[in-house]
Amino acid sequence: MSNFLESLYSQATFNLKPSPIREMLHLIRRPGMISFAGGMPDPEIFPVEQFKEAAGILDREGKDVLQYGTTEGYLPLKEFLAEWTAPKMGRKLATDEILITTGSTQIVDLLSWVLIDKGDWVICEEPTFLGATLTMRNHGASFLTVPCDENGMKVDMIPEMVEKARKEGKKVKFIYTIVNFHNPLGCDLSLERRKKLIEIAEKYNLLILEDDPYGYVRFDGEEIPSIFSMDTSGRVVFACSFSKILAPGTRVAWCAGNKEVIRKMTVFKQGVDVCTSVVAQAMVYEYCRLGHLDSFLPKIIDHYRKKRDAMEEAFRKYLPQGEVKWLTPRGGFFYWLETPKVKAKDLFEKAVEKKVAFVLGEPFFPNGGGEHNFRMCFTFASKEQTEEGISRLGEALRELL
Template identity: 70%
Template sequence: PKMGRKLLPEELLITTGSSQVIDLLCWALLDRGDWVICEEPTFLGATGTMYNHGARFLTVPCDSEGMKVELLPDLIERALASGNRIKFIYTIVNFHNPLGCDLSLERRKRLLEIASTYGIMILEDDPYGWVRFEGEEIQSLFSMDEQGLVVFASSFSKILAPGTRVAWCAGNSEIIRKMAVFKQGTDTCTSVVVQAIVWEYCRLGHLDSFLPRIVSHYRDKRDGMEAALQKYMPAERVSWQKPKGGFFYWISAPGIPAEELLKRAVEKKVAFVPGEAFYPTGTGGRDDFRMCFTFASPEMTDLGVEKLGEAISEFE
C-alpha cells in the first residue's frame, strides 16, 4: 500500500478526502461523454462523481484476483474503433470495495503494460491498503509506473478517522498541477487547520503506533464476521471469499435477489448494500450484496448474521 518511492513536492496534492481526487481528476481530464474504464462492481461514490462529470463507463468483470485485465485490450480496441475517447482506468487495487479482493502483482504489471500501450492514465485508488490483516503487501501501480500514467490516491479516512477529510494523491507534475488549478475552483485548499492536526499526529508518531492497533481491531471484527458467516449461513445457498484486509465482505446468493432480501432483512433490523448499486452499467449484482464488518460490535455482528441467515433460509 505504501507508494513505494519518494515524491517530489510537485507530484503531491493534498485533497479534501479522496473523493475529491476523483472530482479533480475528472475536472482535469474529462469532457462530457468521454469514457472511463472501471471494474464492475466498483465503488459507487467514485462512479457517481464521474457520472456527474458526464463520464460513460466501460466495465471489466473481476474474479478473486481483481480486474480481469486480459479483457482490456479487446475492450479498448473496440471502443477506440467506434471513435470513443478513453480518459482513464479506475481501479481499487487493495481490498476492493465492494469485492474485498486484491489485484494480483501479475495483473498489476499487465495493467501497466496495457495502459502504456494505449497511453491511458490510471487512477489507483487505495484507501484500504494500510488495513492489511495478513499476506504480503503488493507493489503499487504507482511505484512500478515509469511513464507518469498513474495517479495514486489514498486517505487518512480509514486509518485515522473518516471525518478528517484529509487525503492525498500523487502523480506526474503536469496532471497534479492541473488538478491543483481546479482545486482552487472547488474549495481553494484543504483546511490548513486539519492538515496541521494530521501533520502533528503523524510527526509525533501517533499514526505509526495507532495503525497496528486499528488493523488488529478490524482483523478481530473480520474474524468475528467470518465465524458468524460459517455458523449461520446456509452453505448451499451463499458463497463468499474471506478478505485479507479492508472493510468488506461480498456475498453471493444465487437465486436470491438482494433487493428483496434487504426488505426482509430490514424487518429483522439487519441492513446491507445490495450489489446492483455497485454496477455503474446496471447489469449485474442482482443476487449479491456487500457487508461492512468494521463498525458493528462482535455481538451485533453475530446477531445480525444470524438474522440474515434466517432471512436467506426463508427464501423458497
Template identity: 65%
Template structure:
C-alpha cells in the same frame, strides 16, 4: 408548486444520480436495526486522546494554521508523507508530485475536471465503489466496465474492450481501480494483473487512478507493490487517505502523480475550495510528527482483524453456505457475497423486517446492469456480538427466501 429553479438547471442535472446508500440511511438508522450497510469505521478505533494532543499545534502555531493555506498543501505534512509513503511509492516524491486533498474522494473529482469531457469512457471494475462512479457520471463520463473474479479485475479483457471502443471513435481516457481490498468486493488485484494493467495503460494511452484508502489496513499476507511503483511513464495517479488510518472526520487525503497532472488538478482545486482545511492538515501533521500514526495504526489493524474474523465466523455458522460464495478479505472493510437463487432486493425487505440491513449489489454497478444476487456487508462498525446476532437474522431471512 414547482421550484423556481426548474427552468434554470443545467444539462447535467437532468441525469443527476444520488447515492443509493445515502438515500437508504433513513431505513437502516431505525432503532434496533443492526446495520452492515454503511462503510463507516468504528468510533472505538479512533485515537481520540492522541489526536487531542495534536490539537496543541493550534496554540503554538495558530497564527499560521488559522490563515489561508497554499492549494498544493501544508508543506510539513507533505514532507512527512513523502518520507512515510516512499516504501509504497517506490521512491521519495518531489513536492510538485503531491497534492493534499479533502479526502481521497476529491482526487477523482479533480481528475475528472482535468481529463474528462462529456461521453469520455472510464475503465472500471464491475462492481465498483459507487461514491466515485456517481461523481464521474455527474461529470458526464460513460463507463467501460470489466468483470472481476477472486483476484480482482480480469485485466486480460481490457484490450478487446478498448480496441472496440476506439474503433467506434470513443475515447478511453482513464482506468479507475481499487487494487487493495476492493470496495465492495474485498478482493486484491494480483501482482501479475497489476503488471498487465500498467502494460495496457502504456499501450492504449489511458491514465490510471489507483485509489488506495484501505491499503495500509492489511490483516495478513504480503504487501503487493502499488501500481504507481510499477509505472515508469507517469500514467498512474495514486490516491491515499487518512480516513481509514486515522479518522474520516479529518477530511484529509493526498494524491501523487506526474507534476503536470498534479499542477492541473491544483488549479481546479483553487476554484473548488481554495485549499484543504489548513487546521485539519496541521493537526494531522502534528499527530504524525508525534509518532502516533505509526504507533496507533497497528491497533486499528488489529481491531478490524478481530471484527473481520467475527464476521467470517458468524457467516459460516448462520448463513446457508451451499447457496453462497465470498472471498475472505485480507484487509479493508468489506465482504461481497454472491448468492445462488436469492434476489437481493427481496432479501433486503425481509432482512429489514428482521432488523438487519446490508447494501444490495445493484448499487455498485456503474451501468446499472447486474448485482441482482449480490450483497455488500461491512464488518467494521458493528460489535462482534451485534455481528453474530445480525448474521443469525440474515441467515433466517435467506432461508425464508430459499423456501
C-alpha cells in the same frame, strides 16, 4: 414553482443520481437496527486522546494554521507523506508530486475535471465503488466495465474493449482501479495483473487512477507493490486517505502523480474549495510527527482483523451452507456476498423487517447487474451485533429459500 425551477436547472442536474448508501441513512438509524451498510470505521478505535495531543500545534502555530493555506496543501504534511509513503511509492516523492485534498472523493472529482469531457469513457472494475462512478458520471463519463475474480480485474480483456470502443469513435481516457481489498469485492489486484495494467496503459495511451484507501489496513499476506511504483512514464495517479488509518472526520486525503497532472488538479481545486482545511491538515501532521500514526495503526489493524474474523465465523455459523458465496478479504472493510437462488432486494426487504441492513449490489454496477449480490461492512458493528445481525440475516435467507 417546480416548472420555474426546471427551466433553470443545468443538464447535469437532470442526470443527477444520489448515493444509495447516503439515502439509506434514515433507514439505518431506526431504533434497534443492526447495520452492515455504510463503510464506516469503528469510533471505538478512534485515537481520540492522541488526536487531542496533536491539537497542541495550535499553541505553537495557531495564528498561521487558522489562516488560508496554499491549495497544494500544508507543506509539513506533504513532506511527511513524501517520506512515509516512500516504501509503497517505490521512491521518495517530490512535494510538487503530492496534492492534499478534502477526502479522497475529491481526487476523483479533480482528476475528472482534468481528463473527462462529456461523452468520454472510463474503464473500471465490475462492480466498483459507486461513489467514484457517481462523481465521474456527473462529469459526463460513461463506463467500460471489466469483470473480476479473486485476483481482481481481468485486465487481459481491456485491449479488446479499448480497440472496439475506439473503432466506434469513443474516447477512452483512463482506467480506475481499487487495488487492495476492493470496495465492494474485498479482493486484491494480483502483481501479475498490475504489471499487465501498466503495459496496457502504455500501449493505449491511458492514465491509471490507482485508488488505495484500504492498503495500509492489511490483516494477512504480503503487501503487493503499488502500480505507481512500477510506473516509469507518469501514467499513474495514486489516491489514499487518512479516513481509514486515522479517522474520516479529518477529511484529509492525498494523491501522488505526474507533476503536470497534479498542477492541473490543483488549479481546478482553487475553484472548488480554495484549500483543504489547514487546521485539519496541521493536526493530522502533528499526529503523524508525534509518532501516533505508526504506533496506533497496528492497533487499528488488529481491531479490524478480529472484527473480520467474527463476521466470517458468524457467516459459517448462521448462513445456509451452499446457498451463499463469499471471498474472505485479507484486509479492508468489506465482504461481498452472492445468493444465486435469491434476489438481494428480496433478501434486503426481509432483513429490514428483522432490523438488519446491508447494501444492495446493483448500485456498484455502472452498467447494470448485481441483482444477486450485496455488500457487508464488518468494521462498524460490535462483535455482539455482528453475531445477532447475521443470525437474523440467516433467518431471513432461510425463509426466502
